[in-house]
Amino acid sequence: MAGDEPGPTAKNWVERTDGSHEDYGHICEVAIDKDDVFVIQTPGCGGFGAA
Numbered sequence: 001m002a003g004d005e006p007g008p009t010a011k012n013w014v015e016r017t018d019g020s021h022e023d024y025g026h027i028c029e030v031a032i033d034k035d036d037v038f039v040i041q042t043p044g045c046g047g048f049g050a051a
Contacts, residue, residue: 007044014038 012024015037032038
């Protein structure tokens with residue numbers, strides 16, 4: 001929590017059933033199959049104050 005560092009950014013990706021991994025930006029439109037997984041990794045918070 002302390003350390004005055006920025007938090008990580010958000011990431012979105014699709015994990016396909018064939019093992020492939022496709023990264024997407026914050027706005028996207030993508031077709032997925034029944035067993036594909038769309039992953040949304042929300043951003044974290046940054047620290048405050050001196051390390």
